[in-house]
Amino acid sequence: MTQSPSSRDPHPRATTLGELRASGHVQKTVKNELRDNLLDALREGRDAWPGILGFENTVLPQIERALLAQHDVVLLGERGQGKTRLLRTLATLLDEWTPVIDGSELGEHPYDPITPASIRRAAELGDDLPVSWRHRSERYSEKLATPDTSVADLVGDVDPVKVAEGRSLGDPETIHFGLVPRTHRGIVAINELPDLAERIQVSLLNVMEERDIQIRGYTVRLPLDVLLVASANPEDYTNRGRIITPLKDRFGAEIRTHYPILLTDEIAVIEQEADLTAVVPPHVLEVLARFTRLLRESPSVDQRSGVSARFAVAAAETVGAAAVHRAAVLGESDPVARPVDTQTIVDVLRGKVEFESGEEGREIEVLNHLLRRATADTARDSLGGIDLSPLVTAVEQGEPVITGDRVTAKVLLNELPDLPVIDEIAERLGATSDGERAAAVELALEGLYLARRIGKDTGDDGQTVYS
Numbered sequence: 001m002t003q004s005p006s007s008r009d010p011h012p013r014a015t016t017l018g019e020l021r022a023s024g025h026v027q028k029t030v031k032n033e034l035r036d037n038l039l040d041a042l043r044e045g046r047d048a049w050p051g052i053l054g055f056e057n058t059v060l061p062q063i064e065r066a067l068l069a070q071h072d073v074v075l076l077g078e079r080g081q082g083k084t085r086l087l088r089t090l091a092t093l094l095d096e097w098t099p100v101i102d103g104s105e106l107g108e109h110p111y112d113p114i115t116p117a118s119i120r121r122a123a124e125l126g127d128d129l130p131v132s133w134r135h136r137s138e139r140y141s142e143k144l145a146t147p148d149t150s151v152a153d154l155v156g157d158v159d160p161v162k163v164a165e166g167r168s169l170g171d172p173e174t175i176h177f178g179l180v181p182r183t184h185r186g187i188v189a190i191n192e193l194p195d196l197a198e199r200i201q202v203s204l205l206n207v208m209e210e211r212d213i214q215i216r217g218y219t220v221r222l223p224l225d226v227l228l229v230a231s232a233n234p235e236d237y238t239n240r241g242r243i244i245t246p247l248k249d250r251f252g253a254e255i256r257t258h259y260p261i262l263l264t265d266e267i268a269v270i271e272q273e274a275d276l277t278a279v280v281p282p283h284v285l286e287v288l289a290r291f292t293r294l295l296r297e298s299p300s301v302d303q304r305s306g307v308s309a310r311f312a313v314a315a316a317e318t319v320g321a322a323a324v325h326r327a328a329v330l331g332e333s334d335p336v337a338r339p340v341d342t343q344t345i346v347d348v349l350r351g352k353v354e355f356e357s358g359e360e361g362r363e364i365e366v367l368n369h370l371l372r373r374a375t376a377d378t379a380r381d382s383l384g385g386i387d388l389s390p391l392v393t394a395v396e397q398g399e400p401v402i403t404g405d406r407v408t409a410k411v412l413l414n415e416l417p418d419l420p421v422i423d424e425i426a427e428r429l430g431a432t433s434d435g436e437r438a439a440a441v442e443l444a445l446e447g448l449y450l451a452r453r454i455g456k457d458t459g460d461d462g463q464t465v466y467s
Contacts, residue, residue: 014099014131015130015131015132016127016128016129016130016131017110017111017122017125017126017127017128017129017131018126018127018128019131020099020110020111020131021127025099027109027111027112028095029225030094030139030185030186030187030225030226030227031067031070031227032070033093033094033095033098034067034090034093034094034227035067035068035070037093037094037095038064038067038068038093039068041093042064048064048092048093049086049089050089050092051085051089051272052082052085052086052089053082053260053265053268053269053272054082054258054259054260054261054262054265054266054268054269055082055086055257055258058258058261059086059255059256059257059258062253062255063086063253063255065253066252066253066255067090067093069252069253070252071251071252071253072208072227072228072229072250072251072252072253073227073229073230073251073252073253073254073255074193074229074230074231074232074243074248074251074253074254074255075087075229075230075231075232075255075256075257076231076232076233076234076254076255076256076257077231077233077234077256077257077258078233078234078259078304078305078306078308079233079305079306079308079310080259080306080307080308080309080310080311081257081258081259081306081308081309082257082269082309083191083231083257084142084189084191084231086257087142087187087189087191087229087231088140088142088189090140090187090189090227090229091136091137091139091140091187092136094136094139094140094186094187095136096135096136097133097134097135097136098133098134098136098139098185099131099132099133099134100131100132100133100134100185101113101118101121101122101129101130101131101132102130102131102132103130103132104117104118105117105118105177105182106118106177106181106182106184106222107134107139107182107184107185107186108184108185109185110122110129110131114184114222114223114224115222138186139183139185139186139187140183140186140187140189141179141182141183141186141187141188141189142189142190142191143179143188143189143190143191144191144192145190145191145192145193145194145195145196146195147195147197149196149197149200150200151178151199151200151203152176152178153178153179154178154179154180154200154203154204155177155178155180155181155203155204155207155213156175156176156177156178156181156213157175157176157178158174158175158176180204180207180213180224180226180228181213181222181224183226184222184224184225184226185225185226186226186227187226187227187229188226188227188228188229189229189230189231190228190229190230190231191230191231192231192232192233193230193231193232193243194232194233194242194243198242198244201243201244201247202244202246202247204228204247205246205247205250207224207226207228208228208247208250208251209250228251230251259293259296259306259307259309260309263286263289263290263293266289266292266293266309266312267282267285267286267289269309269312269313270285270288270289270309270312270313270316271285273309273310273313274313274316274317274320275317276316276317276320277317277320277321277324277335278320278321278323278324278327278335278336278337279320279323279334279335279336279337279433279435279436280316280319280320280323280336280337281336281337281429281430281431281436281439281440282429282430283339283378283382283429283439283440283443284319284337284338284339284341284342284439284443285316286378286381286382287339287342287371287374287375287378288312288315288316288319288342288345288374289312290373290374290377290378291312291315291342291345291370291371291374292307292309292311292312292315294370294373294374295307295311295353295367295370298366298370299356300355300356300359300362300366301353301354301355301356301366302354302355302356305354307352307353308352310352311349311352311353314345314349314352315342315345315349318344318345318348318349319337319341319342319344319345320335320337322337322341322344322405323335323336323337323338323341323435325405326341326405326406326408329406330406330407330408331408332408332409332435334433334435335435336409336433336435336436336438336439337439338403338409338435338438338439338442339375339439339442339443339446340403340404340405340442340464341405342371342375343371344405345371346364346367346368346371347364350363350364350367353367372450375443375446375447375450376446376447376450376451378443378447379443379444379446379447379450380447380451382428382429382443383425383428383429383443383444383447386421386424386425386428387421388421388425388444388447388448388453390419390420390421391419391421391422391444391445391448392448392453392454394416394417394419395445395448395454395466395467396454396467398417399415400465400466400467401415401416401445401465401466401467402415402463402464402465402466403438403442403445403463403464403466404463404464406463407463409434409435409437409438409439410434410438412438412441412442413434413437413438413441416441422437422441425440425441425443425444426440426441428440429443445466448466449466454466454467455467
C-alpha cells in the first residue's frame with residue numbers, strides 16, 4: 001500500500017539548487033541507485049525482497065545479478081507466479097527520496113535538466129532553481145499492455161492544444177509525453193508485454209538502447225534514465241502475440257519464474273495473500289496447498305495455462321467464507337473452517353482451472369478426486385504415528401458421526417465418545433477451541449474414510465455421515 005506523504009519519513013530540507021549542492025548530494029542514475037542499494041542490503045543481510053516467497057534460491061539470485069549488471073529485465077512465467085509483485089518490489093530498492101526540479105514535467109534532476117523548459121529555467125535561475133523531493137513510490141510506473149495501447153500512451157504525441165497556442169509543430173514543447181518519458185529517473189514496468197501490437201513494441205527500441213524517442217516524425221533527443229522491466233507468459237508467444245526479436249534482444253536478462261517448489265512456501269503464500277474472514281486451521285490450508293499442487297501435476301489440466309497461486313488464495317477465502325456462513329446460520333460465535341468446507345471450492349472455483357480438451361464433462365470428477373488425494377495426504381502426514389484404532393472402533397460400534405455445513409462444532413464433538421485419542425489428535429494439530437477441535441477430528445475421520453477404514457455417506461442436504 002502506498003504511504004501518504006504525511007506518513008512517510010521526512011525528506012531532506014534543500015529547496016534550491018544551491019542548497020542541494022552545498023549539502024553534498026551526489027547524482028546517480030536509476031540503475032546505479034538500484035545497484036548500490038541492493039549491494040548495501042546484501043552486505044547487511046537485510047531482506048531486499050519483502051513479501052516474495054519461494055524464489056529465494058532460484059529467481060531472486062538471477063534478478064539480483066541482473067540489477068548488479070544494470071540490465072533491463074523481462075520475467076517469463078505462467079499466470080499467478082508473482083511476476084507483478086516481484087516487479088513492484090523493485091521500487092523498494094530506490095532511494096526513499098530524490099530531488100527533482102520543482103514543477104518539471106519529467107521529474108528531472110536539478111543537476112541535469114533535459115527538457116527545453118527546464119534547461120531554460122536552470123540557466124535563468126542558477127542556484128535559485130527551486131527543488132522539490134519525490135518519494136520512491138512515485139518513481140514506479142506500471143502499464144498493463146492491451147491491444148489498444150498506442151505509441152502516444154507509452155512515448156507521447158503532439159499536443160494540439162499547445163500547437164493552437166501558437167507554437168510550431170517542430171517545437172519540442174508541443175509534445176505531450178507518454179508513460180516512459182514521464183517515468184524519467186524511475187522504473188517502467190509493462191505487464192503482459194506480448195499483448196502489445198508489434199508496431200507499438202517498435203517504439204520501445206530506441207528507448208531501451210539509444211535512450212531517445214521519436215514523435216510524429218520529430219526526433220526528440222532526451223537522455224532518458226529508466227529501468228525497463230516487463231512480464232510475459234511464455235505461451236503468449238504463440239497464442240496472443242510475441243515479443244519482437246529486436247526488443248527481446250535489448251533486454252539484458254530474461255528470467256523464468258515458477259510456482260512454489262516447497263509445500264511450506266505454497267502455504268506461506270496463501271497465508272500472506274488470503275484475506276480470511278474466519279479461522280482456517282493450518283491443516284486445512286495444507287489441504288488447499290496440496291490440492292493446488294496436484295492440479296499443477298495432473299495430465300487432465302492444461303499445464304501450459306498453469307494453475308495460478310490466486311486459485312489457492314481464492315480457495316482459502318472461500319473456505320473461510322463457508323465457515324462464516326455456517327456460524328451466521330447456526331449461531332456459532334467463532335467461525336472456524338473445517339475439512340467439510342473444502343468441498344465448496346470445487347463448485348465455486350472450477351472455472352479458474354483450464355482442462356485439456358479431452359476432459360470435457362469430467363471436470364468435477366477430476367477436481368473431487370484430486371481434493372480427496374490432497375486430504376488423504378494431509379491426514380497421513382499430519383496424524384502419522386497416532387493410533388486411530390479406538391476412533392475406528394467407536395465409529396463402528398456407536399452412533400454414526402454426522403457433520404456438514406448445518407452441524408456446529410459443539411454438536412459434532414458431542415457425537416463423539418470421550419476418547420484419549422481425540423485429545424491426542426487435537427494436541428498434534430494445535431487445536432484448542434471447539435471449532436479447531438472439530439476441524440481436527442474431521443480431518444481424522446476423513447483420513448480414515450479415504451484409507452477405507454470407515455464408511456461415509458454424503459446426502460443431498462449437505463450432511464456427511466461417518467459410520
